[in-house]
Amino acid sequence: MRLNEITKHPRIVIVGGGFGGLKLAKALKKFDGEVLLIDRHNYHIFQPLLYQVATGSLQAESIVFPLRKIFHNQANVTFVYTNVTEINSASNTISTTDGDIxxxxxxxxxxxDTNFFGNKEIEHYAMPMKNVTEALNIRSMILQNLEVAFLEKDLEKKQALLNFVIVGGGPTGVELSGAIAEFKNHVLHKDYPEQKDANMKVYLVEGKKELLAAMSTEASVNAKQNLLDMGVEIYNDVHVKSYDGELLMIDNGTNIHTKNVIWAAGVMGKVPAGFSAGALTKSNRVQVDHTNKVHDHRNVYVIGDAAAMISLEYPQGHPGVAPVAIQQGQHLAKNLMRLTKNEAAKPFVYKDKGTLATIGRNKAVADLGKIHLKGFIAWVIWIFVHLMSLVGFTNRLIIFLSWASSYITYNGANRLIIRRFNTKEMKVESEAD
Incomplete structure (x- = not known):
């Protein structure tokens, strides 16, 4: 197959093997033409569980699945392992690191991708968590700093190694804070008996007046109370001014000496070059119409987190959550097949089936329409939804068994420093180092 030639059958090129791209490619099973799925990784990643990889509850392999294996029975899909660098809409081609398509x-x-809002210092020293590599970096940072704290004699330096700051009070920040707090409360004294008197602290910093701002007031209040009960110190309605790798400064005058800052405060669209500045929003999302087509482009579409479908109901575009990407992928597949038959495309309408967030063991919140749940029932729903959303039976089984083991023993088994992370240079060390 020559990827840069004009084909007899229509060719749909999908860039990205996340929730939206995966659903779109699957839904094109009966499409009479070629489907090229392009990704710079050869696997699909289940991002909602990245925080459990970062905190040692799950192994990284359990939340990823090979893209080629997903489509080995779908004859019209071809996977291309490369990185897209630019869109050339005038010639109907895209530039990649391996040639044009x-x-x-x-x-x-x-x-x-992670949005640091232009602060280069924070971008360098704080730890993002948008992919497997970054989650493993966080895991290494946490475990290495605990090991260093064991040997540190200077009390101030020791405390900085034991202070963990999560910036961002959305679902990712809340779940990370809860997971690290559970580690402090149930695991620290087992793995580090010599640290039984250590004062490990977990801080959560959020710019809005409440946590989980996109969820109901009931969910927000309950999540905050649960975290407080677990020992998390919470700062609401504040912003991080600076972080130099040693000292984190908040605009309310609070300063925290810490070697551990995880940034979950914002996201921005991740799109290749080729769009005019006017086509992008402030958060770098591509503006699309009600069918996900890019304005002033006849055959270019954007779905999921990278798309901004502006409306009265969603003035900033739809929320950057998996259900939006999945529904847009499924809907666009139908529209593309309509277009190839010279039929009119239909507008996309998002069906919000609810929002879930877990805080810890037996602790979660759920907004299901007008129904608001909390505690054990919400936690069971969270587990069921996430297990069923995973790709592959093996992955589901591995994660279920890991969760069952952790539930019984209060002790996950993936706290391994496989690759050392240099917290001064903020990069993975080679074996020679």
């Missing part, structure tokens, strides 16, 4: 219809499902 032609398309009849192009769909970007490239997702989002």
């Amino acid at each position: 032609s398309y009849d219809y192009l769909v970007l499902a490239t997702g989002s």
Whole structure:
């Protein structure tokens, strides 16, 4: 197959193997043409559980699944392992690190990246968590700093190693805070008996007046109370001014000496070059119409976190959550097949089936329409939804068994420092180092 030639059958090129791209490619099973799925990784990642990889509850392999294996029975899908660098809409091609690829219809499902809001110092020293590599970096940082704290004699330096700050009070920040607090409360004294008198602290810093601002007031209040009960110190309605790798400064005058800052405070669209500045929002999302088509482009579409479908109901675009990407992928597949038959495309309407967030063992919140749940029932729903959303029976089984073991023993088994992370240079050390 020559990827830069014009084909007899229509060719749909999908960039990104996340929730949206995966659903779109699957839904094109009966499409009479070629489907190219392009990704710079050869696997699909279940991002909602990244925080459990970062905190040692799950092994990284359990939340990823090979893209080629997903589509080995779908004859019209070809996977291409490369990195897209630019969109060339005038020639209906995309530039990649391995050459140009032609398309009849192009769909970007490239997702989002961490938004540091232009602060280069924070970007260098704080730890993001948007992919497996970053989650493993966080795991190494946490475990290495605990090991260093064991040997540190200077009490101030020791405390900085034991202070953990999570910036961002959305679902990711809340779940991370809860997971690290549970580690402090149930695991620290087992793995580090010599640290039984250590004063490990967990801080959560959020710019809004409440946590989980996108959820109901009931969910927000309950999540905050649970975290407080677990020993998390919470700062609401404040912003981080600076972090130099040693001292984190908050605009309310609070200073925290810490070697551990995890940034979950914002996201921005991750899109290749080729769009005009006017086509992008402030958060770098591509503005699309009600069918996910990019304005002033006849055959380029964007779905999921990278898309901003502006409306009265969603003035900033739809929330950057997996259900939006999945529904847009499924809907766009139907529209693309309509277009190839010279039929009109239909507008996308998001069906919000609810929002879930877990705080810890037996602790979760759920907004299911007008129904608001908390505690054990919400936690069981969270477990069921996440297990069923995973790709592959083996992954589901591995994660279920890991969760069952952790529930019984209060002790996960994946706290391994496989690769050392240099917290001064903020990079993985080579074996030679």
